[in-house]
Amino acid sequence: MKRIQQSRGLTLAAAVTGLGLVLTACSSGDGDNTSGGGDAEPTFDCADFEQYGDLEGKTISVYTSIVDPEAEEQRASYAPFEECTGATIDYEGSREFEAQLPVRLEAGNPPDIAYIPQPGFLRSLVADFPDAVQPAPQxxxxxxxxxxxxAWAEYGTVDGTLYATPLGANVKSFVWYxxxxxxxxxxEVPTTWQGLLDLTDQIVEDNPDIKPWCAGIESGEGTGWPATDWLEDVVLRTAGPDxxxxxxxxEIPFDDPQIVAALDEVGGILKNEDYVNGGLGNVASIASxxxxxxxxxxxxxxCFLHRAANFYQANWDEGIEVAEDGDVYAFYLPGASEDDKxxxxxxxxxxxFSDRPEVGAFHAYLSSPQWANAKAEVTGQGWISANSGLDPELLQSPIDQLSFDLLTDETYTFRFDGSDQMPGSVGAGSFWREMVSWISPGQDSQTTLSNVEADWPSS
Incomplete structure (x- = not known):
């Protein structure tokens, strides 16, 4: 979801307080240093950075959609690399990132490093600027x-060549309760999709005055994207990852019968007046x-149930404890069977966008556990990485720790957000709009998906 990525990051960052991102200077002693602030200060040993070489006097430019205040955490996480190698990271965050990056590439003014928020955007850059995007070094x-x-490495790969590695990550397959x-x-927490439906029916029977599910898809210019996540999650569970x-x-039409069936399955919850919209109104209220x-x-x-990603934790009121025995928590949105994950x-x-040695060194740092751990130590709740070398004890929220466990568990079949991989006019356009129409005024599933299919670019 192209435009919404930036606003999500800001939502998360706004919930992080007390980070105190004041960095200490590098010691000339034994090379064992600290940086960061808040409750935990990241530790690092400059001996671990010898692999990157002496980069004194070198500057590496970074261009991204991640802006302040979250950008402060990004810059803080670079301190070990800068202090131990002597390099300088020139960081630029822009709310116009996706529009301006191709302009810069066209003008021959690329950044050294960019953080690409969608695999689809990466593929388009490789296709449109094949000489600008650099293959990853060894x-x-x-x-x-x-x-x-x-799966994660594959999303950074185009035509068999690895160009990009993951930075931050999130998990969307959660139900809050x-x-x-x-x-x-x-x-009890359900372990199958049918078990979730059975639980929903049980809640209806036990609590006639309370709707089991609550939902909302209004998000400013991005209104509709939460409904696309619903469909993507259910396609994975009813039709499968292939x-x-x-x-x-x-490779199949947007309105393939299997996708229509999946949207009808979503409608079994979101369009069921017995199931929604807890505390908010009727089915139509979901749209607003x-x-x-x-x-x-x-x-x-x-209400009892709310499907939303791990980053939803930033939206709970202050004082709400997020924990397995707290005020709210989340469970994995189950598959068709306990073995289907x-x-x-x-x-x-x-x-x-540069093959200079210092750029390759910084890219290697960002793909390493060293960076993931440094980032975790200067960040509050709401940030995780799919890097298996991350120390989960550094994550400050139980949901973040659970998310990390799921992302790095090979028994789960990971798939990247579908709309983020689609052409922008679809993934951040007609798909969003048509899902709103599906909710209110209540357009049927076939018409909804056929309208998106008709909008898919011809080339």
Whole structure:
């Protein structure tokens, strides 16, 4: 989802407080240093950075959509690299990143490194500027092979060549709930999709005055994107990852019967007046309910279930404890069976536009556990990495720790957010709009998906 990525990052960053990102100077003693602030200060040993060489006097430019205040955390995470190698990282965050990066490439003024928020955008850059996007050097390839699952590395690969490695990550296959409400009613976390539907029916039977689900898809210019996540998650569960890939890549029509069936399955929840919209109104209210407020019914007791990603934790009111025994928590959105474990998520990718040694060294650092751990130590809740070398003890939220476990567990079948892989006019355009129409005024599934199919670019 192209435009919404930036605003999500700002939402998360706004929830992070007390980071105190004041860095200490590098000691000339034993090379054991600290940086960062807040409750935890990242530690690093400059001996670990000898692999990158002496980069004194070298400057590496970084261009990204990640802007302040979250950008402060990014810059803080570069301190070990800068202090131990002598390099300087020139960081530029822009709200016009996706529009301006191709302009800069066309003008022959590329950054050294850019953080690409969608695999589809990466593919278009490689196609349009084949001489500008640089293949990953061997140290980056080695890190990708050692610390990331095959699926994550594949999303940074175009025509068999690795160009980009993951930076941050998120998990979308979650259902938020109240542990206390579950305990009070004797409910158990479901482990299959049918079990989730059975639980929903049980909630209806036990609580005639409370709708089990609450949902909202209003998100300013990005209104509709939460509904696309619903469909993508259910396509993975009803049609499977292979069909999902074919659909996302338009190898089958957008309105293929399997996708229509999946949207009907989503409608079995979101269009069922018995199931929604807890504390917010009827089915139509989903279209106008703000996404960032739509889960409030969980701690308020006006709904039991809310499907949203790990980063939704930034939207809970201050004082709401997110924990397995806290006020709210989340469970994995189950598959068709306990052994069926599809996982939907997203993130950003590090891409280089220069083959200078110092640029390759910084790319290698960003793909390493060293960087992932440094970033975790200067960040509050709401940030994770798919890097298996990340120390999960550094993650400050139980949901972040759970997300990391799922992302690095090879038994889960990860797939990247579908709309982020589609052409921008579809993934951040007609797909969003048509899902709103599907909710209100209540357009049928076939018409909804056929309208998106008609909008798919011909080339």
């Amino acid at each position: 140290p980056v390839i080695d890190n990708a092979s050692e610390y990331y699952t095959e 109240s542990p206390a409400a579950f305990e009070e009613n004797g409910y 069909v999902y890939d074919q659909w996302v890549n338009h 309910a703000p996404w960032n407020e739509s889960g409030n019914g969980i701690p308020d007791g006006t 599809p996982l939907l998520g997203g993130g950003e990718f590090v891409t280089a």
